[in-house]
Amino acid sequence: MSRAAWLRRYAALIRNAWLVDLQYRASIVLWLLWGVTEPAVALGIWWTIAGEGQVAGYARADFARYFFALMLVNQLTIAWDSWYLDGWIREGELNFRLARPLHPAHEAVAENIAYKARTAGMILVVWLVVSLVWPAVRLPLAPARWALTAAAVLLAGAMRFFISFTTGLLAFWTTRATAIMELHAGVSLFLSGRLAPLALLPPAVAGAAALSWFPYMLAFPVELLTGAAQGTAVVKGFAGQLVWLGVWIAAYHVTWTRGVRRYGAVGG
Amino acid sequence: MKIRILAALWRLNLAEELQYRANFVASVLGTFFWIGTALLTLAVFFSHTTRLGGWDYWEVVVLLGVFNALTGVIEAVLRPGIGRLAGEVRSGGLDLVLAKPVDAQGFVSFRRLDIWRLADVVLGLALAGYALHRLGRVPSLAQLAAFVLALASAAVVVYALWVVLMSLAFWFVSVENLSVLFDAVYEGARYPVSAYPEALRFLFVYLIPIAWTTTIPASTLTGRLRPEIGLVAALVAGAALALARLVWRTALKRYTGASG
Numbered sequence: 001m002s003r004a005a006w007l008r009r010y011a012a013l014i015r016n017a018w019l020v021d022l023q024y025r026a027s028i029v030l031w032l033l034w035g036v037t038e039p040a041v042a043l044g045i046w047w048t049i050a051g052e053g054q055v056a057g058y059a060r061a062d063f064a065r066y067f068f069a070l071m072l073v074n075q076l077t078i079a080w081d082s083w084y085l086d087g088w089i090r091e092g093e094l095n096f097r098l099a100r101p102l103h104p105a106h107e108a109v110a111e112n113i114a115y116k117a118r119t120a121g122m123i124l125v126v127w128l129v130v131s132l133v134w135p136a137v138r139l140p141l142a143p144a145r146w147a148l149t150a151a152a153v154l155l156a157g158a159m160r161f162f163i164s165f166t167t168g169l170l171a172f173w174t175t176r177a178t179a180i181m182e183l184h185a186g187v188s189l190f191l192s193g194r195l196a197p198l199a200l201l202p203p204a205v206a207g208a209a210a211l212s213w214f215p216y217m218l219a220f221p222v223e224l225l226t227g228a229a230q231g232t233a234v235v236k237g238f239a240g241q242l243v244w245l246g247v248w249i250a251a252y253h254v255t256w257t258r259g260v261r262r263y264g265a266v267g268g
Numbered sequence: 269m270k271i272r273i274l275a276a277l278w279r280l281n282l283a284e285e286l287q288y289r290a291n292f293v294a295s296v297l298g299t300f301f302w303i304g305t306a307l308l309t310l311a312v313f314f315s316h317t318t319r320l321g322g323w324d325y326w327e328v329v330v331l332l333g334v335f336n337a338l339t340g341v342i343e344a345v346l347r348p349g350i351g352r353l354a355g356e357v358r359s360g361g362l363d364l365v366l367a368k369p370v371d372a373q374g375f376v377s378f379r380r381l382d383i384w385r386l387a388d389v390v391l392g393l394a395l396a397g398y399a400l401h402r403l404g405r406v407p408s409l410a411q412l413a414a415f416v417l418a419l420a421s422a423a424v425v426v427y428a429l430w431v432v433l434m435s436l437a438f439w440f441v442s443v444e445n446l447s448v449l450f451d452a453v454y455e456g457a458r459y460p461v462s463a464y465p466e467a468l469r470f471l472f473v474y475l476i477p478i479a480w481t482t483t484i485p486a487s488t489l490t491g492r493l494r495p496e497i498g499l500v501a502a503l504v505a506g507a508a509l510a511l512a513r514l515v516w517r518t519a520l521k522r523y524t525g526a527s528g
Contacts, residue, residue: 023442024442024444026440026442026443027442027443027444027445030443030445030446030448030449030452031445031448033448033449033452034448034449034451034452037451037452037455037456038455041455041456041458041459044463044464044465044468045313045320045459045463045464047465048320048321048463048464048465049313049316049317049320055316055317056316176294179294179298183301186301186302186305189305189309190308190309190312195309195312196312200312200315200316201312202312202315
């Protein structure tokens with residue numbers, strides 16, 4: 001298929017997802033609110049612990065910038081696909097999606113783009129307004145850093161999408177696919193930097209995190225944005241993102257081809 | 269609502285739930301995972317400080333136990349009951365409830381009992397007890413009585429929060445995921461209110477009263493607050509309940525039905 005045809009298809013899919021979201025904008029605001037509570041609570045606790053001093057080099061303002069950046073990056077990279085897929089597979093809704101001349105993943109990607117454009121836009125506006133009154137969360141105007149962050153966010157978003165999609169596909173074999181995703185979320189609380197910057201974790205835990213894909217989902221793009229990642233850390237970060245993205249694409253490929261072969265749900 | 273009806277409803281639920289015994293194992297495993305995560309979270313905080321808002325490690329663990337016990341009540345009764353309200357207002361399913369000759373608020377709130385989740389109550393209290401043991405404290409009879417009163421009040425405050433938040437469904441009909449609002453608010457109850465910046469502390473004690481759900485019961489148990497606070501907690505719970513009832517009544521007047 002030509003590139004123009006793909007562009008047209010994606011434009012239609014994104015437009016469709018955008019209009020669907022428009023009907024549920026109040027629900028989306030609530031999901032957004034729920035998404036920022038965890039980092040807000042973590043920020044509140046670290047704020048108190050830091051007091052007037054520093055925690056491992058992090059003063060109050062550093063924590064504020066870190067967790068604001070985390071809220072934004074998390075919203076831009078979050079993926080709900082495992083929950084959708086789990087439902088589609090168990091209830092047979094996957095059937096009509098398989099009958100379409102387009103792989104169901106494209107619809108999911110389009111939904112992600114529409115949803116994230118809307119919600120990340122909201123967070124950016126709130127961030128801008130907050131930074132007017134609260135200097136601690138202001139970021140320096142550094143176009144090069146922002147461009148790098150955009151690239152890292154794109155890679156992290158793609159990786160989280162493939163993780164979520166692959167885990168959702170486990171519903172071909174088990175009824176507890178979403179439980180596996182929650183387990184993954186529990187581990188990522190520590191290893192992806194949601195609870196604290198990785199530098200604040202015990203060295204053994206931070207060491208284990210460095211061997212996994214978790215830091216590349218969130219911590220790396222967040223630290224690019226705040227400026228904590230510099231020099232070789234940036235190169236290592238992008239290399240890690242590319243390697244793990246490749247691994248998860250491969251995992252997705254295996255799971256999809258094997259899963260669809262054994263799929264036999266009725267209804268839809 | 270009449271106790272007899274409640275007993276009948278819960279007996280039916282129980283018979284239903286007993287068919288899914290594997291859910292019990294899944295539920296307990298989930299709780300252990302949650303408690304493990306929460307303890308590790310605390311370990312991270314306490315690796316950089318010796319006290320959190322003036323509380324030491326095991327005091328906060330007592331609070332975590334209380335939090336987990338209340339989570340059990342929420343997941344066993346409130347979420348499967350009143351948590352479904354938003355969807356029913358939207359679909360018009362509430363018509364069926366209103367047509368019944370019982371108090372609608374009572375029926376909506378207590379119609380279901382997911383018995384397995386009550387294991388969280390037991391595990392939470394056990395965790396609080398173990399943390400007390402590690403603190404080397406044996407609560408006096410007065411402290412225990414205050415704790416029971418404060419914990420019961422906490423359950424009432426949590427219930428009132430659910431009623432108020434879910435009543436918003438009558439104004440914002442298209443919002444299916446209203447229960448998320450409760451989760452967002454309750455997230456703040458994981459830590460003692462003194463661990464938050466001043467402005468949030470005020471909010472949690474007076475406006476969104478989640479301080480009364482975990483901080484106060486845990487404080488009675490560890491002796492951080494005098495037992496008399498139990499009576500204050502009961503008063504707060506009474507006020508919250510009355511307010512919730514008022515909001516529910518006002519909200520219900522807006523309901524016009526949508527089912528066919």
